[in-house]
Amino acid sequence: MNxxxxVDHPLVQHKLTLMRRKETSTASFRRLLREISxxxxxxxxxxxxxxxxxIETPIMEMDAPILEGKKLVFASILRAGNGLLEGMLDLVPAARxxxxxLYRDHETLEAIEYYFKAPEDLENRLVIAVDPMLATANSxxxxxxxxxxxGARNIRFLCLLAAPEGIRRFQEAHPDVAIFTASIDEKLNEKGYIIPGLGDAGDRMYGTK
Structure with a gap:
């Protein structure tokens, strides 16, 4: 899909398979999510x-590459987004x-907002929004x-799994936002869950129902 x-790296796909297994424990699921993120x-x-x-190395001076511009922002879509956030901060600890x-109304499947807090000056930063699932795409x-x-103008969306229906709806609403995912699964079921999926990521991460 355009x-x-x-992300089809063998380690990503291996860890994703382990996460999909229903017998994977909460502790293992949480660890794998941090690793894959x-x-x-x-x-x-x-x-x-x-x-x-x-810079000056122990041997000589040189012009060395370094990131340019303001520090990027990781935007976690609560609550499950925090599972991806931790591993990403391991790689980019200076990120804002x-x-x-947001939570999904289980009757209407619509997203209900209850909290928003972000750094200032989003218009001059790359923002990477994270949520394990792109299912209905409402959230x-x-x-x-x-x-x-x-004010954010440069946004990317990162998820573990995406459904084709969710990708289509997301791109219709935000065609300027690139999507990164470990897998495009088959479809959504009648309850709006990704098939074959891995269940509710938040519940599996935190041991809730």
Whole structure:
């Protein structure tokens, strides 16, 4: 699909398979999510802008590459987004963090906002929004709306799994936002869950029902 990058690295796919297994424990699921998020962060940040700075190595001076511009922002779509956030901060510890509180109404499947807190000056920063699932896309679309309202102009969306239906709806609403995912699964079921999927990521991460 145009605008969608599937991260097919063998380690990503191996860890995703372990996460899908229903017998995987809460502790193992949480650990795997942190590990896989670091690998996904590597891909979603691949095209960050670089400049050079003059440094001195133990041998000589040189012009060495370094990230250019303001520090990027990881925007976690609560609550499950925090599972991806931790591993990404392992890779980019200086990143700023935004939190977007959304929950899905199980009757209407619509996203309900309850919290939003973000760094200032979003218009001059790359914002990477994270949520394990792109299912109906209601929460993701609402999160992008909110980030753009606050001035964000350069946004990428990172998830573990995406459904074709969710990708289509997301791209209709936000065609300028690139999607990065570990897998495009088959479809959504009648309850709006991804098939074959891995269940509710938040519940599996925190041991809730």
């Amino acid at each position: 605008g969608v990058t599937v 670091t690998l996904l962060a590597y891909e979603v940040t691949r095209e960050l802008d670089l400049t050079t700075m003059r 963090v935004a939190h977007i509180g 993701a679309i609402a999160a992008m709306d909110k980030l753009k309202e606050r």
